[in-house]
Amino acid sequence: MTEPTNTVRNSLAEKARTLTLGPDALHWSDASGGESHLAYKDVRDLRLIAFALPVGETFQCTLRGKKGDKVKLRSAHYQSLNNFEDRTATYAPFIRSLAPRIAAAAPDAKSIAGSTALWIVWLILGLLCLGVVLLLILSLFEGLPPVGAWVIAIGVCIASVPLAWRRIREGSAHSFDPAAPTPELIGRG
DSSP, X not given: OOOOEEEEOOSTTSOOEEEXXXXXXXXXXXXXXXXXXXXXXXXXXXXXEEEEETTEXXXXXXXXXXXXXXXXXXXXXXXXXXXXXXXXXXXXXXXHHHHHHHHHHOTTSEEEESOHHHHHHHHHHHHHHHHHHHHHHHHHHTTOOOOHHHHHHHHHHHHHHHHXXXXXXXXXXXXXXXXXXXXXXXXXX
């Protein structure tokens, strides 16, 4: 039986890497021959987040080692400027296999879902949009006619509020069970 693999290029600044789940470590290599690994027992924390890219909902796994090393992989494969390929179908099973291996080898490793920083950004965005909509609605009662830009601003804010509200309800960073990461954390693949 072959070990699970996943190939991804996270961004323009990075090379495509092929990651393989070995018996004791996560291994990766790139086309130029560079290779490295992170032993499961040396993982300090595993963080799973989701965010929006042009390809849609994108999932990201970040591993931090006890020595400060960091490995990041995403469900969206960067192909070219503003051109991403959704690889959730291979990413999700890979993470489903990776997380329990880390939990077994490093029981003290933290399994974190979400990001408090991203949650704060969504909270601020949601409050700003709500404030803009309220101010523009109140200005209608003051006799000021809405100009085109205001109508567009109201439309954008009204469309953004449900998305922001969903992210705000999800809450800030919290722990999760690495034996069973949910589709909300890794996608349906």
